[in-house]
Amino acid sequence: METLLSLIEICATIAFAISGIITARRRSFDLIGVYTVAFVTTFGGGTVRDILLDRRPFYWVQQPIYPMLMLALAIGSFFVAKADWVALTEKAIIIPDAFGLGLFTAVGVAYGLEASMPAFIAALMGVITASVGGMLRDILCNEIPLVFQRSTQLYVTCAFVGACGYLLCTYLNFDALAVLVCTGITAAMRLGAVRYDWTLPI
Secondary structure, X not given: OHXXXXXXXXXXXXXXXXXXXXXXXXXXXXXXXXXHHHHHHHHHHHHHXXXXXXXXXXXXXXXXXXXXXXXXXXXXXXXXXXXXXXXXXXXXXXXXXXXXHHHHHHHHHHHHHHXXXXXXXXXXXXXXXXXXXXXXXXXHOOOOOHHHOOOOOOOHHHHHHHHHHHHHHHHOOOHHHHHHHHHHHHHHHHHHHHXXXXXXXX
């Protein structure tokens, strides 16, 4: 189980990084710009969460392999034809991004509960972990965050529902299933939103 979660985490990290790289490359950013956007997209949510929960050191400091991986991906993106690469990766990252959204949500909720936060605040920690990086990515690229736009398929909502699933598991003393339930619910909702174009009605 631990191996599976680690694999999902790696795939999620790569997926989030690639989404940042795609956005930056579309803006014709240089290497520093691409790396910065990829870094913020991947680690922004977790860093904000750690600041709010007063956790040190930041999780990406504890796992330096991830920032180095970001740099490798950023450099590699300049050696691939831009149009072909963007078209390929946008489709390729949908599934790992969905599972990454769920896993990062679960991690955020877990840290919130570990810090003795109320259930609702713990759920918000999950949402922040999973979605703030994407918001910061869009802001850095001078765009209105996608998650704020009515036409955007469900994203933050998926994370919140998944977080509620995590909390329900802990309430029912099924702690061992919490991460899987959260990840599964979030990923299923996100993939359904992409497939059927689900959006918020208001």
